[in-house]
Amino acid sequence: MTRYNPLPFQPCDENGPVFDEPWHAQAFALAVHLSESGVFSWREWTEAITKEIMNAGDLEQANVENTYYKHWVYALEKIIKQKNIISNKELKIKLEEWRMAYLNTPHGNPVTL
Amino acid sequence: MAELENMHDNEIKKSHLPSDLDLRVKTLETLLTEKGLIDPETLDALVDTYENKIGPRNGAKVVARAWVDETFKLLIKENCSKVIKEEFGFKGRQGEHIIAVENTPKIHNVVVCTLCSCYPWTVLGLPPTWYKSAPYRARIVQEPRSVLAEFGTIIPKEKEIRVWDSTSELRYLVIPQRPLGTDDWTEDKLASLVSRNAMIGVSLAEEPPL
Incomplete structure (x- = not known):
């Protein structure tokens, strides 16, 4: 490297x-x-x-x-x-899942999907 | 008993939401992992290879200065980010504050971010993989003594352990106890005893060689 x-x-x-x-x-x-x-x-x-x-x-x-x-x-x-590895739709859905996971996780719990 | 120094309230909790670009990187990483195109461990190893580019050596210099200069130590316990910017030129992202917490014969400090992985990277570089892991984030609060023991750090029962929970606005740097037998050491030499883990609080400062 x-x-x-x-x-x-x-x-x-x-x-x-x-x-x-x-x-x-x-x-x-x-x-x-x-x-x-x-x-x-x-x-x-x-x-x-x-x-x-x-x-x-x-x-x-x-x-x-x-x-x-x-x-x-x-x-x-x-x-x-x-390269058709990931679609735009998949990106959008997963991004929103991460955002919601951060917003909805009560403090003190790890953020996971 | 461990005491959680909880600095969060609802307002702060909301600001934990990482930036849009940070989330987009997480999104790419999750999708590519699901598709089997990347291996998270290989990715972490790559990040580790480059992490010394920010490097924990900045933090070690700050700790060494605090060991030799009582006034400096008092100042960084009040507002570390401001002082290190003035004294060392270490700059954080705007609005992010670091305060230093000092280990004493009676108190041992350890840092976590239970919600995500907020970390004082201006002084410590990129967070190690375990710092970001769910087990560390949950267990260090519930059973700090056992977790520290797993790092090889045995804290006597009579010593209080304080667990500091980072936020996106406030981060912590642990000042480990200065090892005995280092009275005539220079700052540079002292800094070599201060590891990244000691500044997170999962280890102690290294003992000087006999």
């Missing part, structure tokens, strides 16, 4: 990518995992994330962690839908 080469705009220091919030690292790890298991190639992923950033247009903000990983999540959703 130390061989990891940062992608364009990716927030990094001399040792590799840096994250500002846990979900940034989780989103990052999801893409790495999916490419390592062959769901898509790293090259495909590089193209997908670069396209997402270019289409969003705001290049001055693109290398700020929160903005960068927002593009990352959107690109991940798109590539997974394009």
Whole structure:
């Protein structure tokens, strides 16, 4: 993993990518995992994330962690839908399940689906 | 008896809802796991590989300073996030406060987030997998002494254990007790004795080598 080469705009220091919030690292790890298991190639992923950033247009903000990983999540959703792995409907339903799970779980109980 | 320092009320409970993007990442992870395309353990291992990018070393520096500087310690017990921003340049997300809780001969502190996995990641990096697990979150409140023993941390019966429940607004950093025999140590050297687990409160500071 130390061989990891940062992608364009990716927030990094001399040792590799840096994250500002846990979900940034989780989103990052999801893409790495999916490419390592062959769901898509790293090259495909590089193209997908670069396209997402270019289409969003705001290049001055693109290398700020929160903005960068927002593009990352959107690109991940798109590539997974394009490959017919998960449908838009499935994404929407599951997202709502998570949201409701957080809202309905009484304090002191773990949030699960 | 353990005492749960419950800082939640209805208003705070609602703010526990993670951001939309955070939820979308959880959604992707759940669906991809259900479809057998990712293995949660491999994913956690990947996150762990990169987690030292935020790293618990920030927190260790704060604890070492508190051990040598009584005034600094008092200040971080009041408002840790403000002081560490000024002194070390560690910045949290807006509106998130950290306070430090100090272990003493009579009190041992341990931190949990029973509702989700709020964590002072500006000082401790990303939370370890067990911190996010349902068993830790439930059991540390009900039976803290047994859970700590499983981490190899035996707290004497006469010592009170305080369990601090994090919220999205308020997070805790445990200041472990300074080990004996470190009187002439520098801050840098002291910081090497402070592990991430000690700052969550599931371990003690390491003893200096003989």
